[in-house]
Amino acid sequence: MPMVSIITPSWNVENLIGETIKSVQAQTFGDWELLIADDCSKDNTAAVIDSFAQKDPRIRLIRQPRNGGPALARQAAIEQAGGRFIAFLDSDDLWLPSKLERQIAFARERRAALSFTAFRRINENGSMTGxxxxxxxxxTYxxxxxxxxxxxxxxxxxxxxxxxxAIKxxxxxxxxxxxxxxxxGHIAHGLNEDLARYRVRGVSVSSRPLRSAGWVWHIYRNVEQLSPVKSxxxxxxxxxxxWLKRRKF
Structure with missing residues (x-):
């Protein structure tokens, strides 16, 4: 089985998914499988994924039976994942070539249940890096x-x-x-190296802060069941x- 299973939900990203896949194929660490769960895209996203899968057996297209959002798509991919490590990459984001090699070595050295890295933002067409x-x-928790x-x-x-x-x-x-x-009881270990590119897509930038804030409050009160004061x-x-994270591109 592969060492790393990469979990990617996709929806209507026909112009971006190819670049994302290529950033995985360019990894200096090659023992991976890329599981892309397409959430009933209305454009040619699934066809683009399938064209890559036909040429690279490490890439697998999972067709969701109905549109259910990224959580269900991620879970569908996890259920088919065979790797010891589970990595996450959304369908419009990118990895730098040494991302997996550096992070896996880091995680194994520290016996980290969960690890994460530094990154930079790029704009929608990738012409600007923040x-x-x-x-x-x-x-800690x-x-x-x-x-x-x-x-x-x-x-x-x-x-x-x-x-x-499992994804909730x-x-x-x-x-x-x-x-x-x-x-x-685990600790998440941070690798402070620039290894990834998060794409900021203009169609949803303005709504993200308030939307994310509402989601976080929901998680505090309804998932983690924190008291109102602690929340x-x-x-x-x-x-x-x-705010500090978003104040400058």
């Missing part, structure tokens, strides 16, 4: 409640240590997953960090 978004050396540091495209889970993982059908499902791993305390810290 500042480095650094990460802390580690995060309590620290993650107040933090925004684990970007989905940088996360790597070691199932030999974390055990089986909640908004901000990735944040829920990181919390569930750390709540079990407010964590939310204040989370909001401040989110």
């Amino acid at each position: 500042r480095l978004i650094p990460v802390p050396n580690f995060l 309590e620290q993650l409640l107040k933090n925004t540091s684990i970007a989905t495209l940088t996360a790597l889970v070691d199932r030999d240590i974390a055990g089986n993982i 059908t909640e908004p901000y499902d990735d944040f829920c997953l990181w919390l569930s791993i750390l709540k079990a 407010a305390w964590c939310f204040a810290h989370w909001s401040a960090r989110a």
Whole structure:
């Protein structure tokens, strides 16, 4: 079985998914499988994925039976994943070539159930690269409640240590997953190296901060079942960090 299973949900990204796939194929670490769960795209996304899969057996297209959102698509891919490590990469984001090689060595050295890396933003057409978004050396469960540091495209889970993982059908499902791993007593280790590119797509930029804030509050109160006081305390810290993170491209 492959060492790493890469989980990618896709929906209507026919002009971007090819670049994402190529960034995986360019990895200096080659023992991977790329599981792309297409969420009933209305454009040619599935056909583009299939064209890559026909030429590279490490790439697999999973066709979702109905449109259910990224959480269900991620879970569908995880259920078919054979790798010890689970990595996450959304269908419009990119990895730098040494991402997997550097992070896997880092995770194995520290026996990290969950690790994450620094990254930079790019604009929609990839013509502009933003500042480095650094990460802390580690995060506990309590620290993650107040933090925004684990970007989905940088996360790597070691199932030999974390055990089986599952995506909750909640908004901000990735944040829920990181919390569930750390709540079990694990620590997330941060590799402060520039290894990924997060694409900021103009159609949703203006709505993301408020939407994300609402999702985080929902998770505090309804998923983690924090008290109103603790939720407010964590939310204040989370909001401040989110603002600092977004204040400059």
